[in-house]
Amino acid sequence: MLTSGTILLAGSLLSPNPGLIFWTAVTFVIVLIILKKIAWGPIISALDEREKGIQSSIDRAHQAKDEAEAILKKNRETLAKADAEADRIIREGKDYADRLRADISDKAQAEAKKMISNAKDEIEQEKRRALDVLRNEVADLAVRGAEKIIKSTLDADLQKKIVDSMIQDLSTKRN
Amino acid sequence: MKRVKAIKAMAIFRVTALIVPILFSFNSLVFAANPEMQEVQPAAASVEAVHGEAHPVAATEAETAHGDAHGEEKAGDVIMHHILDNNVIAFEPFGEIELPKIVIGGFDLSITKHVVMLWTVSAILIALFAVAGGKYRKMTAREAPKGIANALEALVQFIRLDVAKANIGKGYEKYLDYLLTVFFFILLCNLLGLVPYGATATGNINVTLTLATFTFFLTQAAALKAHGIKGYLAHLTGGTHPALWIIMIPIEFIGLFTKPVALTIRLFANMTAGHIVILSLIFISFILKSYIVAVVMSVPFSIFIYLLELFVAFLQAFIFTMLSALFIGLASAHEGHDEHEAGAATHH
Structure with a gap:
C-alpha cells in the first residue's frame, strides 16, 4: 500500500494531459450545443408553458370563485328582498281585507239601520193613515148610529150629549 | 434420537473443519503446488517494465527487498491502471481495443x-x-x-x-x-x-x-x-x-x-x-x-x-x-x- 501511495504522489494521477483537455472541451461544447437544440429548448419552453398554464388556471379558478361568490351574494340579497316583498304584500293584503270587511260590515249595519228606521217611519205613517181612516170610519159609524138613535128616539138634547161624550171617549182612548 | 443428533453435529463439525482450512489456504496451496508461478510473476513485471507502465525500478526493488510484497505492489499497479487514462480499452476475457495515437503539431491528441x-x-x-x-x-x-x-x-x-x-x-x-x-x-x-x-x-x-x-x-x-x-x-x-x-x-x-x-x-x-x-x-x-x-x-x-x-x-x-x-x-x-x-x- 505504501508503494501505491508513492505512485499516487508521483503524479500520474495529477499529470496534465492536453489532449484529454482538448477532447473534453470539444466534446462538451458539442454536446452542449446539440442538447440545447434538441432538448433544453423544447423541454424548458414546455415547462414554462405548463407553468404559465397552471398559473392561469389557478387565476381563472380564483376569478370563477369570486364571481360565484358575488352571484351567490346577489342571489341571497334578491331572495331576502323577495321574501320581504312577499311579506309586505301579504300584510297589505290582510290589512286591506280587514279594512274591506270592516267597511262592508259597517255599511251593512248602517244600511240595516236605515232600512229599519225607514220601515219604522213607514209603519208610523201607515199607522197614522190607518188611524185617520179609522177615525173617519168611526165618525161615519157614529153618525150613522146617531142617525139611527135619532131616528128612533129623537130626543135631541140627550142624544147630543151622548154623541159628545162618545166622541170624547174616543179621543181620550186614542191618546 | 440423541445419537442421531450427535452424529449430525459431528458431521457438521467435520465438514467445517475440512472446509475452513481449505478456504484459508487454497491459494497458498496452489502457489505452493506450482513454483513456476513465482517465476512467472517477476517475468510479467519485467514485461510491464518494457511497456513503460508505472514505475518498474520501484517495483523490482520492492520485489527483491521482500519477495512476498510483490502481490501488494501488483495490486497498486492494477488499481492505478484502472484509475488512470490509457490508450487501451480492455474487455478482460475477450481481448482489448488499441486506440489510435494522434499527434498534431506537437500536441498529443490521442483518443484515450x-x-x-x-x-x-x-x-x-x-x-x-x-x-x-x-x-x-x-x-x-x-x-x-x-x-x-x-x-x-x-x-x-x-x-x-x-x-x-x-x-x-x-x-x-x-x-x-x-x-x-x-x-x-x-x-x-x-x-x-x-x-x-x-x-x-x-x-x-x-x-x-x-x-x-x-x-x-x-x-x-x-x-x-x-x-x-x-x-x-x-x-x-x-x-x-x-x-x-x-x-x-x-x-x-x-x-x-x-x-x-x-x-x-x-x-x-x-x-x-x-x-x-x-x-x-x-x-x-x-x-x-x-x-x-x-x-x-x-x-x-x-x-x-x-x-x-x-x-x-x-x-x-x-x-x-x-x-x-x-x-x-x-x-x-x-x-x-x-x-x-x-x-x-x-x-x-
Whole structure:
C-alpha cells in the first residue's frame, strides 16, 4: 500500500494531459450545443408553458370563485328582498281585507239601520193613515148610529150629549 | 434420537473443519503446488517494465527487498491502471481495443480510454434527450409527461428551479443550458464508471479541470456583464484604500481561481477515491490470498461502497452544478451579496 501511495504522489494521477483537455472541451461544447437544440429548448419552453398554464388556471379558478361568490351574494340579497316583498304584500293584503270587511260590515249595519228606521217611519205613517181612516170610519159609524138613535128616539138634547161624550171617549182612548 | 443428533453435529463439525482450512489456504496451496508461478510473476513485471507502465525500478526493488510484497505492489499497479487514462480499452476475457495515437503539431491528441468514455456519455445523452425532447415537442401544455420524459423532467425541473433559479435568481435562463448539460454530463460520466468495462472520465483531473474552466469563464462573464469592466476591476481591489491594493489585488486575483480549482479537485478526488476504495477492498482478498476475507470482507464491503458510489455519482454531479450556479449567482449579484447568500443558505 505504501508503494501505491508513492505512485499516487508521483503524479500520474495529477499529470496534465492536453489532449484529454482538448477532447473534453470539444466534446462538451458539442454536446452542449446539440442538447440545447434538441432538448433544453423544447423541454424548458414546455415547462414554462405548463407553468404559465397552471398559473392561469389557478387565476381563472380564483376569478370563477369570486364571481360565484358575488352571484351567490346577489342571489341571497334578491331572495331576502323577495321574501320581504312577499311579506309586505301579504300584510297589505290582510290589512286591506280587514279594512274591506270592516267597511262592508259597517255599511251593512248602517244600511240595516236605515232600512229599519225607514220601515219604522213607514209603519208610523201607515199607522197614522190607518188611524185617520179609522177615525173617519168611526165618525161615519157614529153618525150613522146617531142617525139611527135619532131616528128612533129623537130626543135631541140627550142624544147630543151622548154623541159628545162618545166622541170624547174616543179621543181620550186614542191618546 | 440423541445419537442421531450427535452424529449430525459431528458431521457438521467435520465438514467445517475440512472446509475452513481449505478456504484459508487454497491459494497458498496452489502457489505452493506450482513454483513456476513465482517465476512467472517477476517475468510479467519485467514485461510491464518494457511497456513503460508505472514505475518498474520501484517495483523490482520492492520485489527483491521482500519477495512476498510483490502481490501488494501488483495490486497498486492494477488499481492505478484502472484509475488512470490509457490508450487501451480492455474487455478482460475477450481481448482489448488499441486506440489510435494522434499527434498534431506537437500536441498529443490521442483518443484515450477517457475520451472514448466522454463520447459514449455524449452519445447516450444525445440519444436520451433526443427522445425526451421529441416527446416535449409533440406534447401540448395540457398533457402530462410520461415515461422517459417524466423521469428526466424531474431532474431538469430540479436543476432549473432548485439549483439555477434559487442560486442565480433573475436571468437564470441564460445559464440554464450550461448547468443542465454539465449536470447530466457529469452524472453520466460518474455512473458509467460504475458499469463493467467502463471508466470514470470525471475521475481524471484533466476532464474536471476543463469543466471547471467552463464554469470559471461563465462566472467571469456573468461578473463582467453585471458590473461592467469598471465594476469588475473595482471588485478586484476589494473596495479598500488604494494603499492596500498591492496586497488586495493579488489576493482577489488568486481568489478568482480558487473556486474552479476547488470544483476540479472535489469532483476528481471524489470519483477517484471511491474507485480506489472499491478496488482496494477487492485486492485485500488477493493480497491475503484468502477466500474467507473475500466472502466476509471484500465482497460485502465493496458492494456497500459501490452503492455509496452510486449516491456519490448523483451527489457530485449535483454539487458541481450547484456550486457553478452559486458562483455565477454570486458574481452577478447586484450589491445584494449578503442577501443572496442568506437566500441560498436558507434553501439548503
